Amino acid sequence: MRIAVLSFAHLHSMAYLNALSQRPDVEIVATDPDHANREPGEIGGPELAERFGVRYLDSYDAVWEWGPDAVIICSENSLHRPLTEQAAAHGVHVLSEKPLATTVEDAQAMVDVCERAGVKLMIAHPVRYSTAFLELKDAYDSGALGSVKAVLGTNNGQLPIHSRKWFVDPVLAGGGSVTDHTVHVADLLDSLFDGVPARSVYAVSNKILHSDQVEVETGGLVSIEYANGVIATVDCSWSKPDSYPTWGGLTLQLVGSKGIADMDAFNARIDGQSDVTNNALWFSYGVNADQAMINKFLEVVAGGPQPAPDGRSGLRTVSIVEAAYESIRTGQPVTL
Template sequence: MTTTTPLTIGILSFAHTHAASYARILSAMPDVEVLGTDPGPYDPGTVRGAGFAAEHGVTYVEDVASLLAKAPDAVVICAENTAHRELTELATVAGAHVLCEKPLATSDTDAAAMVAAADASGVILMTAYPVRFASAFTDLVARVRAGQLGEIYSILGTNNGKMPLAQRSWFTDPTRSGGGALVDHVVHVADLIDALLGEPAQEVHAVTNRILRADAGVGVETGGVVSVRYPSGVIATIDCSWSQPESAPTWGGLTLEVHGTAGSVRIDPFAAHVSGYDAGGELWAGFGADLDARMIDEFLDAVRTGRAPQPDGAVGARTLAVVTAAQRSVASGLPVPL
């Protein structure tokens, strides 16, 4: 009979939209006890705090210190981006392994401090990039490694979604998010390219605008294009706009096109779905593997076995560096070396 080590996992904040998915996955595991705390602030009309915990089968704890005092084996950080460093440092001092929502931080200094804190405490720091676990992407990596596409020379990535104004407006508040569409969407594509090429970015050039939903007075970029050059000569372009309308049946999607001297491949990890209409309007329901669940499985297996999971904190820091370079490029109007 195969058994797994029981674990206690804490969720630090329910601010991020993915907190609901992580809570659902973890609370369904018979060998995992899930604790949660959510200090706020809350956007009006959102279910947060103890109400969110009750709705998702999570045992609620009043504050971060009290949760960490219960000595969880690991924590999942779903707080606003600017709170990631503080929560990571508190968790690592308490000896808890950390899965942190993306982006890892909002500055390169904070990201480096988070990696250092995990190393100093001898705990895991993993960055939450679920698309890394899509079968379409792992197949693409295998084809590139086998040389089926020849020498890679260009990559085109898109990550377009709805503007998070209604229930998670902190995404559009730079004091809590660190930026807009650049921060929210570039990192996912940068992670896939990082895994695919195995080399850090060398130079970044970015442009942004705030045309989308200008009527709402959004104080961050809502559309952007980022060009990234790598040491091997590969040039990648990332469209990171919040361009999906509120009426769209789904949040958005991510695609990746890879072009080489012997062929090209395009993947669309969220394409598998059924759609239609009912009395309420258009329907969209995805099917296939739950990428969040695959990522959680990777993290928990690493916690139980002591191995290093991927994508780790170093990946989170490298992909954040693409974003911070893009922000500097927007400010200067010039390409920025890394």
Template sequence: MKVAIVGCGGLGNVHAGCYAKIPGVTIVGVCDIDSNHLRKMAERTGAKPYESFDDMLEQSGCDVVSVTLPSHLHMPYSIKAAKAGKHVICEKPIALNLQDAAEMIRVCEQNSVRLFVGHVVRFFPEYVQMKTKIAQGALGRIGVAHLKRIGSHPGDRRPWFKEEDKSGGVVIDLMVHDLDFLRWSLGEVRSVYGLRKLEGNVDYASATLIFESGAVANIEAHWGYPGPFTTAAEFAGSGGVIRSDSSKSVSLQVRKASADNAGGPFVEVPQSPGYHSPFELEIKHFIECIRENRQPIVTAHDAYKALEIGLAVVESSRTGKAILFDNGVREGSR
């Protein structure tokens, strides 16, 4: 299978490293407007560098395109790839508004190509274990969940993160991970209430979600935190409690060589203690879904719903009012 990558920044390099480990996959083209990033990616992968995305689609012979560009560019580049008959593996969020997300899904279906969105938390072993325990009923009926995802501001290295119309801010770029995971684990949302503080180098948001099951979840997301990137999750049910905290010691520690881009110009990529990177598991899974024509663990519809909930958090934080859903459909949107 032949793959091309548009966007040779941090996640573009992550995707490239993942593809290199999958038998039968060859990177045949890389594209970026930054000539330095483009040259380094081409040297690393042995793929032909393209300054023009259209030329890469026409000339590389790729079957799949990885879209690892700033979030506001996900929709136009994914649609161009789909119209050229290429399967699309797009980083999260799927888009910055629901109209763009719906159009991406529609165009991919219309052109009979697959659309995968990188909600990689579904591939972190510790989160998969929590989801499995909840689904098995090991915790009984879930009553309360607390999740957080905090770290330095990525805009310090990549300024576009500080532009709301390009990144979506901390809710759409960072909290969206936990919003997707919660919907995967607890089902559809009934109501959303959000708070947000945006001041200087701090972008902080919290949200309270009530689910159709009656479970309540509290989520924090913070850019500008003066400490290491940290994630934590706790679910309390009638039969017990399960916790995961990346800041605490783990029973299994695997030491690896530092990533090529450590300390470089790219933003921090979340890590997991497992031997196989969650990104490797995710990309391998997407390729297998194309090869075997099967449904992925995370669908384009799931990505759409995560964005919808995230936008509800943003709207609630702006208006001070709760946003209501009915069986997973936002009230007033039918």
């Protein structure tokens, strides 16, 4: 099977290269033609490909000439659509980094072009494949919590400017922390509720943190009312300090008529302390969610199960984010 990684703009590309390299049945190439336009010190291009022992091609056209079965798109958010359209035109399946797009219009176009071309479109949400979430979903599906009435979700992280500056570019990223972190929680709820759509969204945001470094919002609170009556509240802030031992974390609390369930997606770890860094350490263990997601995508490409999440799921989460920004702008709830 031939898989190409398109762009190293998103640092998740490195995790995906590592996961692909564990599969002896996969031939990998990568391209990162825009690497020279990034900030000094932001690694990419042939240098990063060499680090992973991956064959490097100089352009997207060279990738299409090589003839991949599928691509993994790790470009800046606003460039997901044109790369997806190129892939569909060549009959190539797509795994797109999240969010699917920066606008509902672009997300809808991506879904439509892939459906017309008969190619599969999957969104890179590895937390769906974490042990913690799978166990939570089993509990939810079994009825152990009764009827779920409310959800409290958090997705907090460090300001990503130190790894890739484009994350705080409102055009390339589509916004700030509301774009970056709402979609993770919204995707998990899309899975739990089997695609039940959001009915209304209310959101607020601020720049209390890091206001001296960026123009986009760094803190946000998004309230989502779903068609099944569930009210979900999402803290989607870049609120972890720069010295935090990992990028951040993701939690869910489901409140049901028969019980409460709490999930911490990254709690499978051993904590420590380093005199070298004078800071805490974080040693993770257990299932590698990135590997599990990549394995799932390869099964999809091979003609196996349907993508999870698929393009329409990604469209629903983008709709929530777009509504959140409209709510922030107007100060009013937005009906979808």
